[in-house]
Amino acid sequence: MKAGLNAAPPSLWKRSLNVRTAMLYLFPSILLFAVFIFYPMFRTLYLSFFLTDQQGNAALFVGLENYAYLLESPEFLNSIKATVLFVLYTVPIGIILALFLALIANEKLKGIGFFRTMFSSSMGISVAASSVVWLFLFHPSVGMFNRLLHLLHLPQVQWLLDPEWALISVSISTIWLNTGFAFLILLGGLQNIDEYLYESARIDGAGYWYQLRRITIPMLSPTLFFIITISLINAFQTFGQIDILTKGGPSQSTNLIVYSIYREAFINYQFGTASAQAVFLFICILIVTILQFKLGEKKVHYQ
Known part of the structure; x- marks a missing residue:
């Protein structure tokens, strides 16, 4: 009995030592998260309840008035509409296109490595560089797209100048x-994916489309779930190509929420309403991500 009582304090001391050692290793990461994530997040939430001066300092507490102003603002409601449309345009088509290219590149064909490199080459191009290239492609007079339309005797399109086409062009x-x-x-x-599954299916006489539906898609579902989640978050946070190609225009047709935050904060110097927009965007992304995990993960097939 005494031996048991004497053994307890060293055990607690060892556990405390392990906790302190773990915290020591985690301290650099915790410090970086605190400086670059937690502090800006709480600072943004704090400023969303204030009117600010041009330096971004809180000047007058207004409570929820910034949020009420946004929900009544036609410009902000238009930004929500443009953002939702942009997400619907880019995420499904982008994932379907990437899946199609991946299925092609996964075939064991001679020289397929070249096409794999070409299909993934856009990863090595910055947003700024690619946007400048697309700016020339969309040019109304010397752009390649309008020249192709001219050769086909079709009416030319003002890709980045027409409100009906600008958001599609950026997408x-x-x-x-x-x-x-x-x-x-x-x-x-x-x-x-284990090749044995395909060999067994071929022995049973299964065709390509049956294998795709019953083997490839279910086994690829964890990867698809990851890509869909990341693509949704990235689509809500798109900024660079909007700034270079359209600057939110024409007629606010490409003024996504992220670009609206930028304009409100660094052009109009209204940091309070910009912070409220940032909080609203965070809540939207949080809700979409939670729904994705609640609904989408049920269809994920883990090995």
Whole structure:
């Protein structure tokens, strides 16, 4: 009995030592998260309840008035609409295109490595560089797209100047830019599927489409779940190509929420309403991610 009582304190001391050692190793990561994530997040939430001066300092507490102003603002409601449309344009088409390219590149054909490199090449191009290229492609007079339309005797399109086409044009450039990353991840998922499953299916007389529906898609579902989640988050946070190609125009047709935050904070110097928009965007992304995990993960087939 005494031996047991004497053994307890060393055990607690050892556990305390392990905790302190673990915290010591985690301290650099905790410090980085605190400086670059937690502090900006809480600072943004704090400023969303204030009117601020041009330096971004809180000047007058207004409570929820910034949020009420946003929900009544036609410009912000238009930003929500543009953001939702942008997500619907880019995410499904981008994932389907990346999956199609990954299925092609996964075939064991001579020289397929060259095409794998080409399909994933957009990963190595920055948003700024790719946007400048697309800016020339969309040019109304010397752009390649309008020249092709001219050769086909079709009416030319003001890609970035027409409110009906601007958001579609930016979506096309975004799909091209993001396809390389999605393609590479999906190709890695395809190559991790056990070849034995396909051999067994072929012996049973299963065709390509049956294998795709019953083997490939279910076994690839964890990778698809990851790509869909990441693509949704990235689509809500798109900024660079909007700033370079359209600057939110024409007629606010491409003024996504992220770009609206930038304009409100660094052009209009209204940091309070910009912070409220940032909080709103965070809540939207959080809700979408939770729904994705609640609904989408049920269809994921883990090995």
